[in-house]
Amino acid sequence: MKTLPSLRAKEHRAFIGPEFGAGEDGADPQTLTYMQIMSDPKLAVLARQVYDELRQQFAQPDAVTMSETPEAEEYRLKLEGWADMLEILLEETLAELEAINAQRRSKSAEF
Secondary structure: OOOOOOOOOOHHHHHHHHHHOOOOOOOOOOOOOHHHHHHOHHHHHHHHHHHHHHHHHHHOOOOOOOOOOHHHHHHHHHHHHHHHHHHHHHHHHHHHHHHHHHHHHHHHHHO
8 A cells, every 4th residue: 555645844833833822843832821812912813703703603503403313412412521521621631730830930930
């Protein structure tokens, strides 16, 4: 079987990463905080556009309302439960990372 070469340029992520707060290309890219996004004029405009578009999409119900089968409803509820659990885990992970970063900052301030 023939292996196709990757069409993605190796420099692609390194080029656009800093624009989106990824920092240097590595195993642990740094993400942006809400304050960093809102303090940057370009990112703030982009964030507001994305937020407004999503808000508009979710505010308008679909034109065709389909009735859900019991199986589909059960599956949807299961997925919603997983989404809730993932949201909680993400919040806990972000809080833990914030605590670790605070410890790093305090240790580096001591030296």
